[in-house]
Amino acid sequence: MSQERDPSIDLLVVHGVVVTMDDQRRIFADGAVAIKESRIIEVGSTAEISKKYQSKRVLDAGGGVIQPGFVDAHVHLSQHLGRGTIPDSWPEEKEHDQWLPYWTTMNEEEGYCSAMLACLEMVRNGTTSFCDSGGRFAGELNAAVVEKVGLRGMVAEVCWDRPPHAEVSVGDTDACLQRLERLAKALPAGPEARVWAGVGMAGMGGGSDRLLVEGKKLADRLDLTMEMHQSFGASDVARYREYAGGKTAVEHLADLGILGPNLMLVHMIRTEPEEVELLARSGTHICHCPAASTRVAMGVSRLGHFPEMVNRGINVALGSDSGNYSDYFDVGRQAYLAATIHREFKGEMPTITAEQALEMATINGALALGQGERIGSLEAGKQADLVLHAYARPEWRPGLDVVNSLVYSAQSVAVDTVIVGGEIILENGRFKRVDEEAEYRRIDRAARELYQRMGWRDRARWPVL
Structure with a gap:
C-alpha cells in the first residue's frame, strides 16, 4: 500500500x-x-x-x-591557531615544546578564533559533521562557534587525571568525571541537535583505569560515544605495556570492559594482529588519521593494520587530527591517503579501495560518532x-x-x-551565516597577539625579508 x-x-x-x-x-x-x-x-x-x-x-x-557531507571523526579545534609553527626538523617528541606554551598562554578570544578557523576550513572542504577531542576551554565555547557557522559536531573537554604536564591538569579523577557529566547535560544529544557532547578522553596513558571505566559507564548511561587517543607512537605504546603489566593497550582495555560499539579509538597505528581480533569481536570503532602520521613519520603505512581492520569488518572512520600534525582539515585528502599509502608499502593493489575510502569518509564516520541513523x-x-x-x-x-x-x-x-x-x-562558495573576511581579520589579529605573548620566534629556514 x-x-x-x-x-x-x-x-x-x-x-x-x-x-x-x-x-x-x-x-x-x-x-x-x-x-x-x-x-x-x-x-x-x-x-x-x-x-x-x-x-x-x-x-x-x-x-x-x-x-x-564528509564526517571528520577526529579534530582539535583549539589547536588550529597553532598551525604551521612546528618545523619539519623537529621529531614528534618535541611537539610539546610548542604545544605547552601555546595551550597555557591562549585566552578565550584566541580559543574562539582557533575554532572559527577550523570550522571555516571544514565547511569549505565539504565536512558537515565532526568530532572534537577536547577544547582548551569549556566545551560551550567551541559549541557556540560551531552553531554560529552552522556545522554539526560532537564536542568535548580535555579530560585526563594523569596529565603530561602539571600546568595542564584539570583536576583529579572525580573532577574529570564531573567535567564530563556537566558538559553532557549542558549539550545533550538529540534527533535535531547540531552540537552535542561526547565523552572525550585523552587516552594513551593520560587517564587512570578508574577514569576510563567510569567514563565508559557515563557514556553507556547517557547513550553517548566515548572517544580516546591510543597507540600513536612507539613511546606511548611502550609506556602503556609497562603500565598494563605487559599487555597491549587493546588487551588492557578489554580487561577493563570498555571496548564496545560506543567506543572510538583514535590513531591505533601500532596494533598487533591479536588486537585486531579483539576490536572486531567487540564492535569498537577506529578512527584512522593518515595525514597526522605521515606528516610526523609515525609509520602508519608500515605498521598500521588498517586494511586488515577493514577486511575484518571493523568500522574504520577518518580524521584530520590537528593543526601541527596533518595541518589541514580535509577529509577528502584523508580518503586519498587512506586509499593509497597502504598499497604503496605492501606492494598490493588494492588494499583499501576508493569505495571503501569514501565509506570511511562518510557513513563510517557517522557510525563511529553514534550517528549512523541520522547522518x-x-x-x-x-x-x-x-x-x-x-x-x-x-x-x-x-x-x-x-x-x-x-x-x-x-x-x-x-x-x-x-x-x-x-x-x-x-x-x-560564500558563507551564509558568517562574514568570512571579518572572521579572518579577527583570526589574524588573535594569532599575532598569542605568539607575541608566547615569545615564539619564526623558525623558517629560508630568509624572510
Whole structure:
C-alpha cells in the first residue's frame, strides 16, 4: 500500500550525480534530493522527484556531484591557531615544546578564533559533521562557534587525571568525571541537535583505569560515544605495556570492559594482529588519521593494520587530527591517503579501495560518532547534510567513474554549496551565516597577539625579508 506524501517541501536539489551511500550504494546519474525542514524526504531521479514535489526553492546542481557531507571523526579545534609553527626538523617528541606554551598562554578570544578557523576550513572542504577531542576551554565555547557557522559536531573537554604536564591538569579523577557529566547535560544529544557532547578522553596513558571505566559507564548511561587517543607512537605504546603489566593497550582495555560499539579509538597505528581480533569481536570503532602520521613519520603505512581492520569488518572512520600534525582539515585528502599509502608499502593493489575510502569518509564516520541513523548517507528520514560540487573544474573530468574521481582527483577542490540540516550554510562558495573576511581579520589579529605573548620566534629556514 503506497504512503501518501506531502507534495510541499522546502528545498529541492536537482540535476546532480547523487552518491547516496545508502545500503545499496546507489548512484543516480541525474538525481535529486527532496528536503523538508531539516530532513531528507526522498532521493531519486530528477525526472521522478520533480514531478512529486512542489518546493519553495530549487537548486540546480548543473551535473555536479551531490554527496553526503564528509564526517571528520577526529579534530582539535583549539589547536588550529597553532598551525604551521612546528618545523619539519623537529621529531614528534618535541611537539610539546610548542604545544605547552601555546595551550597555557591562549585566552578565550584566541580559543574562539582557533575554532572559527577550523570550522571555516571544514565547511569549505565539504565536512558537515565532526568530532572534537577536547577544547582548551569549556566545551560551550567551541559549541557556540560551531552553531554560529552552522556545522554539526560532537564536542568535548580535555579530560585526563594523569596529565603530561602539571600546568595542564584539570583536576583529579572525580573532577574529570564531573567535567564530563556537566558538559553532557549542558549539550545533550538529540534527533535535531547540531552540537552535542561526547565523552572525550585523552587516552594513551593520560587517564587512570578508574577514569576510563567510569567514563565508559557515563557514556553507556547517557547513550553517548566515548572517544580516546591510543597507540600513536612507539613511546606511548611502550609506556602503556609497562603500565598494563605487559599487555597491549587493546588487551588492557578489554580487561577493563570498555571496548564496545560506543567506543572510538583514535590513531591505533601500532596494533598487533591479536588486537585486531579483539576490536572486531567487540564492535569498537577506529578512527584512522593518515595525514597526522605521515606528516610526523609515525609509520602508519608500515605498521598500521588498517586494511586488515577493514577486511575484518571493523568500522574504520577518518580524521584530520590537528593543526601541527596533518595541518589541514580535509577529509577528502584523508580518503586519498587512506586509499593509497597502504598499497604503496605492501606492494598490493588494492588494499583499501576508493569505495571503501569514501565509506570511511562518510557513513563510517557517522557510525563511529553514534550517528549512523541520522547522518552519513542520503536517505529518506535522515538529516539533510549534503555537499554539492561544481562540475566546471578540470579535476572532475572526464568523470567516467564518479567514486574514483571523487577520491583520487577532485576530493574537496570543487566544493560549492554545503547544506546542514536542510539549511544552506555555504552557497556558491560564500558563507551564509558568517562574514568570512571579518572572521579572518579577527583570526589574524588573535594569532599575532598569542605568539607575541608566547615569545615564539619564526623558525623558517629560508630568509624572510
